[in-house]
Amino acid sequence: MADQTHPPADTLQIGDTLHRRGLMFILSSPSGVGKTTVARRLLAHDPAIRMSVSVTTRLMRPGEIEGVDYHFVDQPTFDEMIEHGHFMEWAHVFGYSYGTPKAHVKAGLKDGQDYLFDIDWQGTQQLYQRAESDVVRVFLLPPSLEELHRRLSARATDSSEVIAARMAQAQSEISHWDGYDYVVVNDDIDACFHKVCEILHAERMRRARQTGLIAFVRELMRGSHSA
Ligand code: 5GP
DSSP states (O other): OOOTTTTOOOHHHHHHHHOOOEEEEEEETTTTSHHHHHHHHHHHHTTTTTHHHHHHHOOOOOOOOOOOOEEEOOHHHHHHHHHHEEEEEEEETEEEEEEEOOHHHHHHHHHTTTEEEEOOHHHHHHHHHHHGGEEOOOOOOOHHHHHHHHHHHHHHOOOHHHHHHHHHHHHHTTGGGGGGSEEEOOHHHHHHHHHHHHHHHHHHGGGGGOOTTHHHHHHHHHHHHHO
16 A cells, blocks of 8 residues: 655655744643643654743642753742743743743744644734744644543542632633634544644645745756756
């Protein structure tokens, strides 16, 4: 059977040599929808995308690693970072502060590096206002609120009060679904992951991102004159 996941070698070569501007790939959803799973898979499968690690004032959960899941800081440190303009965006979520550090992202985009952002709708709006053409906004929805409650309870890292608060928060978060470019319902994690990959691949091919196209087409046309 033909391998449909890999384009012919000559296409690959052209794609690899053409310079492309990186993109800011935002994944948002209420907690418990599977965003972290999708994000981890994407990072494991696609070496061209790197996580933008946020700064937060919330406590570290079991299994989380400093510098990998978040940079964990206290509130005075976070406030100082705001004051010094270290964030691309920041917001209060569930009573804690979360922010995206500016470092590296700007220069990386120019070099063709893609970044994955796991941020809420407030941060998404701020990034979109700052860098509209670099931003791709993807929102994940649960198949139902009952299923979301089941998934949050199964996680067992949060107390019942926290789960209740997250369920209430989920409904307000879902109300911002129309501020996104793509909305995917996660009723099957494999199918959801596959759709997210397709979105990423298609967005990479946008003409405006393929900054090497101008020189390539110029060369192409020159070839056609001399043929
Ligand atoms: P959690 O505490 O469960 O890891 O994340 C809670 C919420 O904060 C999630 O909706 C997540 O997307 C959001 N979040 C994480 N990092 C950032 C950030 O840097 N900026 C913003 N605006 N939201 C964030």
